[in-house]
Amino acid sequence: MKDFKNNPYFELFSKQKENQFAVGNSTCKQRIQKLNALKKAVEITYKERIREALYTDFKKPYTETDLTEIYPVVSEIKFAKSHLKSWMKRQKVETPMAFIGSSSWYMYEPKGVCLIISPWNFPLNLTFGPLVSAIAAGNTVIIKPSEMTPNISKVMANIVTDLFSEEEIALVEGEVEVSQELLKLPFNHIFFTGSPQVGKIVMQAASKHLTSVTLELGGKSPTIIDETANLKKAAKKITWGKFLNSGQTCIAPDYILIKDTIKDAFITELKKQLQHFYTENPAASNSLCRVVNKKHFQRLVNHLEDATSKNATIEIGGKTASEDNFITPTVISNLPEEASLLQEEIFGPILPIKTYKNLEEAIAYINAGEKPLALYVYSKSKKNTNYILKNTRAGSSAINNNVVQYSNHYLPFGGSNNSGIGKAHGVFGFQEFSNMRSVMKQHTIGSIEFLFPPYNNFKQKLVN
Ligand code: NAD
Numbered sequence: 001m002k003d004f005k006n007n008p009y010f011e012l013f014s015k016q017k018e019n020q021f022a023v024g025n026s027t028c029k030q031r032i033q034k035l036n037a038l039k040k041a042v043e044i045t046y047k048e049r050i051r052e053a054l055y056t057d058f059k060k061p062y063t064e065t066d067l068t069e070i071y072p073v074v075s076e077i078k079f080a081k082s083h084l085k086s087w088m089k090r091q092k093v094e095t096p097m098a099f100i101g102s103s104s105w106y107m108y109e110p111k112g113v114c115l116i117i118s119p120w121n122f123p124l125n126l127t128f129g130p131l132v133s134a135i136a137a138g139n140t141v142i143i144k145p146s147e148m149t150p151n152i153s154k155v156m157a158n159i160v161t162d163l164f165s166e167e168e169i170a171l172v173e174g175e176v177e178v179s180q181e182l183l184k185l186p187f188n189h190i191f192f193t194g195s196p197q198v199g200k201i202v203m204q205a206a207s208k209h210l211t212s213v214t215l216e217l218g219g220k221s222p223t224i225i226d227e228t229a230n231l232k233k234a235a236k237k238i239t240w241g242k243f244l245n246s247g248q249t250c251i252a253p254d255y256i257l258i259k260d261t262i263k264d265a266f267i268t269e270l271k272k273q274l275q276h277f278y279t280e281n282p283a284a285s286n287s288l289c290r291v292v293n294k295k296h297f298q299r300l301v302n303h304l305e306d307a308t309s310k311n312a313t314i315e316i317g318g319k320t321a322s323e324d325n326f327i328t329p330t331v332i333s334n335l336p337e338e339a340s341l342l343q344e345e346i347f348g349p350i351l352p353i354k355t356y357k358n359l360e361e362a363i364a365y366i367n368a369g370e371k372p373l374a375l376y377v378y379s380k381s382k383k384n385t386n387y388i389l390k391n392t393r394a395g396s397s398a399i400n401n402n403v404v405q406y407s408n409h410y411l412p413f414g415g416s417n418n419s420g421i422g423k424a425h426g427v428f429g430f431q432e433f434s435n436m437r438s439v440m441k442q443h444t445i446g447s448i449e450f451l452f453p454p455y456n457n458f459k460q461k462l463v464n
Pocket of ligand 1: 122176179180183194198199218251420
């Protein structure tokens with residue numbers, strides 16, 4: 001531990017390390033009390049401050065805050081509360097006859113001192129969501145939220161200080177350097193949500209101490225629409241899933257892959273939906289947040305300029321307002337393969353549409369890229385749907401819908417390889433913050449004599 005003496009967070013880390021058994025040995029009832037306190041803070045005491053902070057950070061509409069920030073945390077807490085007793089129970093398993101006189105079980109023990117690093121796009125949900133799992137599993141936690149949404153970070157810091165001692169849970173605000181210092185410490189687990197690029201930095205830092213990691217990352221999530229799909233319903237769901245949070249959603253459809261013969265009809269449906277949701281003048285709509293900051297706004301403007309310079313067709317939208325970091329919901333087609341919109345994760349309100357002639361072509365296109373975090377299929381054909389599911393790989397999927405798979409706590413949530421390692425939500429989140437400890441107990445009778453030397457012909461025969 002001498003190596004860390006100069007680390008600004010070493011003292012905090014050490015306090016939590018010292019306290020980890022007190023926290024880890026908490027009963028189910030005590031953990032539920034902590035979850036209840038967090039629930040009350042998010043749902044009642046701090047609700048208005050949360051709404052105001054997110055509005056200040058990127059003009060997030062209050063209704064969207066309730067739906068995508070407060071509700072998911074509250075429902076994660078409710079779910080954990082109602083299942084925690086069974087999750088914490090030791091799990092009895094069989095013992096082979098050869099070990100007669102023994103019984104076996106495994107139990108979930110807390111990992112210890114954990115680090116949660118979270119992104120800015122759903123800052124409350126993606127910070128307190130994993131925190132619920134960490135508390136349920138009995139850990140101490142240091143949290144580092146994103147520096148890009150400072151107002152909500154401040155509110156979360158106040159909630160944490162209000163409810164917990166820093167020996168148990170602490171939130172550290174600040175720039176990237178704060179994460180970099182924290183990552184030097186020998187945490188027992190790191191739960192990181194963010195980009196694949198930074199995910200690699202986190203994993204590299206974790207490898208120094210063989211710290212286990214959960215990496216909830218991103219990437220390009222494709223949406224396939226085949227010729228049997230109900231285009232009106234698909235357009236409605238995709239408009240919601242894509243332009244919610246102004247496209248700054250890790251599991252938003254990144255781009256559409258559509259059967260060439262139905263492209264125009266689908267764009268017509270999208271136009272109708274967009275008008276219905278956000279009116280003729282989306283800038284005045286109270287249902288669209290802004291791009292989080294100038295840097296990301298400029299990144300998206302660059303995508304648009306790159307697309308137009310390559311003669312792509314702006315089918316809908318394409319207007320930008322730099323004073324407000326606002327981009328109207330935009331749909332673009334006829335993009336050449338080298339267009340940046342088809343190469344990088346978009347993470348903004350721009351939806352490219354790419355056509356395919358047959359499903360094999362669409363699947364080959366997806367499989368040539370990294371494994372996506374989510375893959376969506378709009379189809380009435382069971383055969384096509386199964387064919388797509390069997391021949392692609394992804395962290396999660398929804399069929400004839402998008403984004404909603406995130407909200408089912410009975411499902412694991414996470415990516416695969418480039419889109420992530422490990423799973424969150426419900427029991428999967430609890431397991432991620434726990435070590436499955438195996439135990440075999442020898443009772444008074446029985447003993448495996450053939451294990452012991454001196455070896456002889458009789459023992460040799462027994463093991464063959
Ligand atoms: P990011 O990777 O830039 O930052 C995430 C966190 O890492 C922030 O707290 C930031 O302070 C920290 N960080 C940034 N650079 C760092 C460095 N060099 N060293 C240490 N820490 C560093 O991601 P973001 O811009 O906040 O979020 C967008 C990305 O996150 C997208 O790729 C998106 O798909 C992904 N994401 C994934 C999920 C998921 O659940 N899988 C959810 C939301 C966002």
